[in-house]
Amino acid sequence: MAEQVNNKQIVFKDYVNGFPKESDMLLKTSNTISLKLPHGSNGVLVKNLYLSCDPYMRTRMSKTEHGYIDSFTPGSLIVGLGVAKVLDSGNSNFEKGDLVWGVTGWEEYSVINAPEALNKIQHTDVPLSYYTGILGMPGVTAYVGFYEICAPKKGEYVFVSAASGAVGQLVGQFAKLCGCYVVGSSGTQEKVDLLKNKLGFDAAFNYKKEQDLDAALKRYFPNGIDIYFENVGGEMLEAVLLNMRFNGRIAACGMISQYNDQGDGVSNLFHIVTKSVRMQGFLAYHYDHLYPKYFDMVLPLIKNGTINYIEDIAEGLESAPTALVGLFSGKNVGKQVVVLARE
Structure with a gap:
């Protein structure tokens, strides 16, 4: 039988009016997850390493039509951009050990059933957290x-x-x-x-x-x-x-x-x-097609020190609600990142 592990999650409680509060999000510790995908799955099982806190996430916390992205559903897992490591894959584009960035859940482990939302990390000679920011x-x-x-x-x-x-x-x-x-x-x-x-x-x-x-x-x-x-x-x-x-x-x-x-x-x-x-x-x-052109420009600038990038690091999944809420009062200094595990 496949190993089962605890899987902490951040759940969205209910629609928000005005400034979001930490209490609008709930840390759930009772979930478990299998570290092996079921036979025939086309998904990807990942261990989340870095989560991105971004201002657009506030718009998803309101019950309104924004035209370009759905609202979060009360009682459901918060999702956002992040960096992860593949633990198991039923998709031919990814294999165990790959590092990826893209859309993932605010949880320790995620099963991504839409692998097109993930991108394989090709350049590991820069900080992995950069794929939530300067390289994301x-x-x-x-x-x-x-x-x-x-x-x-x-x-x-x-x-x-x-x-x-x-x-x-x-x-x-x-x-x-x-x-x-x-x-x-x-x-x-x-x-x-x-x-x-x-x-x-x-x-x-x-x-x-x-x-x-x-x-x-x-x-x-x-x-x-x-x-x-x-x-x-x-x-x-x-x-x-x-x-x-x-x-x-x-x-x-x-x-x-x-x-x-x-x-x-x-x-x-x-x-x-x-x-x-x-x-x-x-x-x-709408400009995803420009990522290769952008990477060609910015990677050498990062590696030779021409471009600096400031990050504000919060440690642990439980810190994610505070980190996200802090964006809207300017508490972060630089790109706000939540670290779950370091590769």
Whole structure:
């Protein structure tokens, strides 16, 4: 008989209004799982190593139609992106011992019955956790939003909100590689210092300390903004629109300020018309075909130290709810990762 082991899980309790709380998720310790797939299975059994905490997961916690991803079901396992090791496989594309990244469960072991959601890890000479960040969805998000949508030119003025997060920290470094002037905003002095001293931003400011965001942007961008990488929305977007240059570009990656409370709408969108600004939203999974091109660009930059990537590591499955909730109050410094086991 196949070995049975305990399998801790994080279960979604019920739909959320406002800010999510740790109590919206439940650690379940009573599950067991077989370490051998049943005969004839086409699935893949994995041991989860790293779990990714991402802002989009908040939208899945509400009972609304988001148009691109289903809500979590109350009482069901939370799922997200992660890195895992294959323990057993009924699928010819994977074999025992393979390291993979893709969609998995918030649990110690998962049976993936849709193996097309997994990607085999080919490069193991970089930290495996990077496949939740710089080498995963956040990385290709930064790449697509900046290079494909914003089409930067040398010497342009670039502003990045939520600049120390999983995506923003990369956008700022990509901007510097293109010869742009780049400023980031963050919510603590620690993050501001990180942007300037570790990640190479030309300047950075703590938006929580600014009484007037329009005045702050005019201070850092006296000639205006060519490219805005949008992660925040709300008041920040309004201030940016006041400072965009003619023919500016805005990549709308996310609007974390509005995930928990819709609040008031942006009142000055007419600046898009008068300044001929192009603002485009995008979803990373529509650009999956660009992963090989992106990997070819970014892997050498990681290995030679040109690109830095900051991670905020939480230890153990039981820490996952706290780690996820912390995203929405800015507690994380860099990409938030939960470590279940190290390879």
